[in-house]
Structures are given as structure tokens and as C-alpha cells.
Amino acid sequence: MSIATDRSASPARQRPASFAGPKAETVLGSFVVIALVVLILAPLGAVLLQAFMPGALTAGIRTATPAGLFDILNRPLWAQALMNSLKLSLFAAVLGGAIGTSLAFLRHRIRMLTAGLIDLSAWLILILPSFVIAQGWMLFAGRAGIANQWLGLSFVTDAVFNPYGLAVVMSLKAFPLAYLAVSAGLQWRLDDLGHAASLSGAAPARVFRTVHLPLLMPAVLSGCVLIFIDVVGDFGLPAALATTYRFPTLTYAIYVAINQSPIRFDQAGILAFYVTVLLLLAVYLYFHLIRRRRFDFLTARARQSEPSRSALGWLADLYAVAIMGLALLVPLGASLVVSLSDGNMAADGSVRWTLANYQAVFEDTSRFAEALGNSLAIAAGSAACAAVTAFMAAYVLTFSNFGLNRLIDLTCTLSLAVPGVVLGIGYIFIWNSPFLDGLGLSLYGHPAILILAGTAGAIPFAIRIMLGAFAQLPANMLNAAAMNGAGLLRRLATIVIPLTAIALISATLAAFGSAVFDLAINSILRPPRLSVLPVYVNRAFEQGEFGVSTAATFVAGGVTVAIILVLKAVSAQALAFGRPRTNTREENHA
Known part of the structure; x- marks a missing residue:
């Protein structure tokens, strides 16, 4: 899961010896390290410190022993929250991994009519916040929901609102992580082993189970681990369920600890510690399983994967439509129906359609417009900071021999496994500490802390977009510019930024939307x-x-998408206008 490559194995990325030593790249790398420490490492360290020394960063050290860590065994609510998080995450990792793996294998092996729909839906499900999906399922499957009151499907409520039903809901929300991971592993195919197994009498199902699946194990395990990490740190599902169904998880217990009176930062620190431990154990287990054996199988006979025709293609399309329907159509459709109706069914079974909910949202401009404006401003600040930090980190990792590159690489990788709840608790411990308060630097209770936390949450995704673009840049262009006297800023302004502008814009917009x-x-x-x-x-x-809640979600989502599309179109036009034009006569001559 490491994001940096081994530069010793890539001579083209090495900088000339004449430019080695402490130069501008070292200053840039140091700035990146400082930014990552402030944004990610310090909050994580604060969570660990608070767990072992409660009160060390808040109101003074209450105890210097980790005895409080074992309170989770004595508190029934905490113990239940831990077991719920484990059950939910493990079940979702297995089921979501199976759904994502099977869907990816069908998508890249069989020619399907729904191939484009699968890719689009996977990204849409991944981008949608989990609390929106959870609210949609509650509106559909609740006691007063669409399935029970409108469709007469009373069994749906009990089928969904139990630990296993909720795990299925989370699997449908998180399976795109496995789908994308396995899809990347299916870009190349080597059919010799599969053909040999078929000639030996193995049925297609056995060939898949004994040949293809073992070769895809790194991608499959990566997808399952990512799902486990995503579900353990999820806050949207328990937050949405809090109104109708009692299902405490570790993340929601953390939220309760800091929203009760008096506020219990010590309890929040202990619970955040357990969430962090679970995530680190998942990452460790992944590396342990991968390193037990070799999975390199590609040879010169490997070829680009292309789907082939199959008589059972219609079954694959039906399976894909069923998954997409459950993952997207049911929750979003339920939310849309509720937003366009008055929520009641007439005696004859008809539904009264109305735009009153949307009208209420627009009439409540004092609250909705303020909330939307604040969130857009915070997201814009977070996106800009995340894009700049990711750009600098990607440059340092790709084109420099900075001594702390390994730390940058590890921090950016580790940040993927840090849920927003743990990050938020860490920010409270850091920016509400007596030390910073004495210096007048306390940001807790200030909107700026939301921008910092949003930046930290967006960096893992932004840096992966930037690293993909930086990998395409030849180092000799930068080396030639440096040998001719171009400083770092000039190289960035005249070479790197123009060639990676599209990726930089994409990273910014992706961070903004999330x-x-x-x-x-x-x-x-x-x-x-x-x-x-x-x-x-x-x-x-x-x-x-x-009705108002769902209407506000659709309006805000529409505004956000419109802003992204407009900014993307404007930036594309600006890049096209700034690109030097080729002489028409020269083009004709060529």
C-alpha cells in the first residue's frame, strides 16, 4: 500500500550528482514534512498520548498509567460498540470484497452492456457520503418507510435493521473499493495457466477458484482491507441510525463522549485509540499475508485484458444491474421520492407529489444558504491547501533524494487508514491544549480548524492523483533545466505545473467535492x-x-456538482487558451 516507488531501481529518476546536497528540494521537503506533522502525525500522536496519559493535553495529567484502556472490558456500552464495529467491518470486508471482486472479474472478462454503467456507478457510490446512503435505506426500510407503508413489504424492516442487514448495507456502500483494486489487477492477463487447467479437465468455476483468484490475491486482499478500514472508521451510518435504531459503534461512542456534559476527552481518547489499533492491525495483516508468497506471474506473453463475448453475458448484466440497483437506486430513489412527496399515502394507495420540501429549503435561506455557503468556503480552503501540499509531496517523492522521503511516503499511506472521527479527536487534543492556548494559538472553536482537518482528510486522495501525473514526467527535462541555471521555482512554474495542470485541477476538485x-x-x-x-x-x-433533509441534500449536491463542472470547464478553456498553437503551415507540411 506504499505510494512511493523504490528510486534505487529507477535510474531515470536519479538527480545528477552535481545537484546533490542541501538545495531548494531539501527546503521543499522540509516544508512538506512540517505540513504532514501538523496535519496528520501530531493529531495521531495526540490520540495515542491521551489514551495512555489521560488529560495530558487537556486539563492536566489525571493518571500516568494505561489502566483506563481496559475500561472497555468493564463498560457494557463500550464493549458492545467494539463488538458491533468488529462484526460490521469483518462482515462488510468479506461480502463487499466478494461483490467487488466478482463484479470486477465479470466486467473485465465478459463483454457486458452495463460496463460503462458499472464504472460510473462505482465512482458515484464511492463519492457519496455514507450518511446519505444510510438515510436513504432508513427511508426505504424503516417501519414508516416506503417498503412497509407504500409497498406492503413488512419483512424488509426486520431484514435490514439487524447487525447482518446493516453489514450488507455497508458492503453495498464500500464494495467499489474492492472493485477498483481488483480492476487494476485485471488490466493484464496471462491465459496459459487457465488454458492448462481447462485442458486438464477443470471446470470454469474451478479454474477461477484455483488459478485466477490466487493470482489476484494481492488485489483482493487490498480491496478487503480497504473496506474494513472504511467501515471501522465510518461515522455516517451510526449517525443516521441514531434516531430509530440502537446500534452503537466505536466512532459514534467517540462522538457521544465529546457531546455529553461534562465533555469526556479522556474517554474519547481511549475509544479513538482502539479504532486506530484496529486499523493498524488490518494494515499489518495485509502486509503479512502478501509477503508470505510471491504473486508475480506476468511474462512477455501477457497481453492487455479485453472482455470477450459469452453466452452468459446477460446473466452478468443482470447481476450488475441488481447490485447497482441495491447500492444506488434503492437509497437514492427512496430519498428522491420522499423529497418530492408529503410523506403520506392516501387511502387509495396514491402518493401526493409536491415540491413543498424544496420550497421550504429555498424559503429557509437564512439557515440553508448560510450552512451551504460555509461548507463551500471551508471545502474550497481545504481543497486548495490539500492540492498544494499533495503537489509538493509528489514532487519531493518523485524527483528528489530527500532524506525523509520514507517518512513522507509512510505518512501519506497511513493517512488513508485514519477515519475522520479519530482525526477530529486528535485535532481537539492538539489545538485545545493548554500549551497552545497559552501561546494564543488555540484553534478549537474557530472555523480554521475545519480547513486544517479537511486538508488532512483530502491529502491521501489528492497525492495519489498527483503521483500518477508525476510518474509520466521525464526527469531529464528537469535536470536539463537545472543544468542551465533554472532554479526550483522556475522549473516548477515552466515545466512541472504546465505538464501536470490537469491532474492538479482534478485533485483540487476531488478534494473539494469530498x-x-x-x-x-x-x-x-x-x-x-x-x-x-x-x-x-x-x-x-x-x-x-x-422531506426537507433529503431536498436539502439534493439541492446542495446539485450546487456542488454544478460548481465542479463549471470550474472544470473554465480551467479546461484556460489551459487550451494558454497552450501554444502550432503553425498551420507547419502542420500541413508535416
């Missing part, structure tokens, strides 16, 4: 009087205003 609906960070770090969109939507849902 930050708008970040419920965990906004719920934990939001100043008391600051209205933000995720909290506004979730609070309306908790108060039973389901």
Missing part, C-alpha cells in the same frame, strides 16, 4: 455557532423532517 459533505469532521470540530451543511442535513433528519 469535503463539502464530510459529516464526521464537521460534527466534531464545528464551532457551536457555525452552521455547516452536513450537520444541517443530519439535524433535520434527526428531527423527523425527512
Whole structure:
């Protein structure tokens, strides 16, 4: 899961000896390290310190022993939250991994009519916040939901609202992580082993189980581990369920600890410690399983994977439609229906359609517009900071021999496994500490802390986009510019930024879109009087205003998508305008 490559095995990436030593790249690398320490490492360290020394970063050390860590065994609610998180995550990792793996294998091996729909739906499901999906399922499967009251399917409620039903819901939300991981492993294929097994009498199912699946094991395990990490740290599902179904998890217990009176930062630190331990154990187990054997099988006879025709292609399409329907159509369709109706069914079974919920959202401009405006501004600041930090980190990792590259690589990789709840608790411990408060640097209760936390949450995704673009840049271009006297800033401005501008814009827009609906960070770090969109939507849902809540979600989602599309179009036009034009006569001559 490491994001940096071994530069000793890539001579083309090595900088000339004449440019080695402490130069501008060292200053840039040092700045990146400082940024990552402030944004990611310090909050994580604060969580660990608070778990072993409660009060060390808040109101003074209450105890210097880790005895409080074992309270989870004595507190029934904590123990139940731990078991619920483990059950939910393990079940979702297995089921979500199976769904993602099977869907990816069918998509890349069989020519399907729904291939493009699968790819689009996977990204859409991945981008949608989990609390929106969870709210949609509650509106569909609840006692007063669409399935029970409108369709007469009373069994749906009991089928969904139990630990295994909720695990299925989370599997349908998280399976794109496995789908994308396995899809990457299916880009190349070597059919010799499969043909040999078929000639020996193995049935197609056995060939898949004994040949193809073992060769894909790194990608499959990676997808399952990513799902486990995503579900352990998820806050949206328990937050949405809190109104109707009692299902405590570690992340929601953390939220309760800092929203009770008096606030218990010590309890939140202990619970955040257990979440972090579970995530680190998952990453360790992944590496242990992968390193037990070799999985390199590609040879010169490998070829680009292309789907082939199959008589059972219609079954693959049917399976894909069923998964996409359950993952997207059911929750979003339920939310859309509720937003366009008055929530009641007439005696004749008809539904009264209305735009009153959307009208209520637009009439409530004082609250909704304020919440949306604040969230857009915070997301814009987070996206800009994340893109700049990811750009610098990607440059240092790709084109420099900075001594702390390994730390940068490890931090950016580790940040993938840090849920927003743990990150938020760490920010409280750091930016509410007596030391920084004495220096006048306490940011807890200030909107700026939301920008910092949003930046930390967006960096893992932004840096992966930037690393993909930087990998295509030849180092000799930068080396030639350096040998001719171009400094670092000039090389960045004249070579790197123009060639990676599209990736930089994509990273910024992706970070912006993900930050708008970040419920965990906004719920934990939001100043008391600051209205933000995720909290506004979730609070309306908790108060039973389901129509207004869903209408606000669709309006805000539409505004966010429109902003992204406009910015993308404007930036594309700007890049096209700034690109030097080729002489038409020269083109004709060529």
C-alpha cells in the first residue's frame, strides 16, 4: 500500500550528482514534512498520548498509567460498540470484497452492456457520503418507510435493521473499493495457466477458484482491507441510525463522549485509540499475508485484458444491474421520492407529489444558504491547501533524494487508514491544549480548524492523483533545466505545473467535492455557532423532517456538482487558451 516507488531501481529518476546536497528540494521537503506533522502525525500522536496519559493535553495529567484502556472490558456500552464495529467491518470486508471482486472479474472478462454503467456507478457510490446512503435505506426500510407503508413489504424492516442487514448495507456502500483494486489487477492477463487447467479437465468455476483468484490475491486482499478500514472508521451510518435504531459503534461512542456534559476527552481518547489499533492491525495483516508468497506471474506473453463475448453475458448484466440497483437506486430513489412527496399515502394507495420540501429549503435561506455557503468556503480552503501540499509531496517523492522521503511516503499511506472521527479527536487534543492556548494559538472553536482537518482528510486522495501525473514526467527535462541555471521555482512554474495542470485541477476538485459533505469532521470540530451543511442535513433528519433533509441534500449536491463542472470547464478553456498553437503551415507540411 506504499505510494512511493523504490528510486534505487529507477535510474531515470536519479538527480545528477552535481545537484546533490542541501538545495531548494531539501527546503521543499522540509516544508512538506512540517505540513504532514501538523496535519496528520501530531493529531495521531495526540490520540495515542491521551489514551495512555489521560488529560495530558487537556486539563492536566489525571493518571500516568494505561489502566483506563481496559475500561472497555468493564463498560457494557463500550464493549458492545467494539463488538458491533468488529462484526460490521469483518462482515462488510468479506461480502463487499466478494461483490467487488466478482463484479470486477465479470466486467473485465465478459463483454457486458452495463460496463460503462458499472464504472460510473462505482465512482458515484464511492463519492457519496455514507450518511446519505444510510438515510436513504432508513427511508426505504424503516417501519414508516416506503417498503412497509407504500409497498406492503413488512419483512424488509426486520431484514435490514439487524447487525447482518446493516453489514450488507455497508458492503453495498464500500464494495467499489474492492472493485477498483481488483480492476487494476485485471488490466493484464496471462491465459496459459487457465488454458492448462481447462485442458486438464477443470471446470470454469474451478479454474477461477484455483488459478485466477490466487493470482489476484494481492488485489483482493487490498480491496478487503480497504473496506474494513472504511467501515471501522465510518461515522455516517451510526449517525443516521441514531434516531430509530440502537446500534452503537466505536466512532459514534467517540462522538457521544465529546457531546455529553461534562465533555469526556479522556474517554474519547481511549475509544479513538482502539479504532486506530484496529486499523493498524488490518494494515499489518495485509502486509503479512502478501509477503508470505510471491504473486508475480506476468511474462512477455501477457497481453492487455479485453472482455470477450459469452453466452452468459446477460446473466452478468443482470447481476450488475441488481447490485447497482441495491447500492444506488434503492437509497437514492427512496430519498428522491420522499423529497418530492408529503410523506403520506392516501387511502387509495396514491402518493401526493409536491415540491413543498424544496420550497421550504429555498424559503429557509437564512439557515440553508448560510450552512451551504460555509461548507463551500471551508471545502474550497481545504481543497486548495490539500492540492498544494499533495503537489509538493509528489514532487519531493518523485524527483528528489530527500532524506525523509520514507517518512513522507509512510505518512501519506497511513493517512488513508485514519477515519475522520479519530482525526477530529486528535485535532481537539492538539489545538485545545493548554500549551497552545497559552501561546494564543488555540484553534478549537474557530472555523480554521475545519480547513486544517479537511486538508488532512483530502491529502491521501489528492497525492495519489498527483503521483500518477508525476510518474509520466521525464526527469531529464528537469535536470536539463537545472543544468542551465533554472532554479526550483522556475522549473516548477515552466515545466512541472504546465505538464501536470490537469491532474492538479482534478485533485483540487476531488478534494473539494469530498469535503463539502464530510459529516464526521464537521460534527466534531464545528464551532457551536457555525452552521455547516452536513450537520444541517443530519439535524433535520434527526428531527423527523425527512422531506426537507433529503431536498436539502439534493439541492446542495446539485450546487456542488454544478460548481465542479463549471470550474472544470473554465480551467479546461484556460489551459487550451494558454497552450501554444502550432503553425498551420507547419502542420500541413508535416
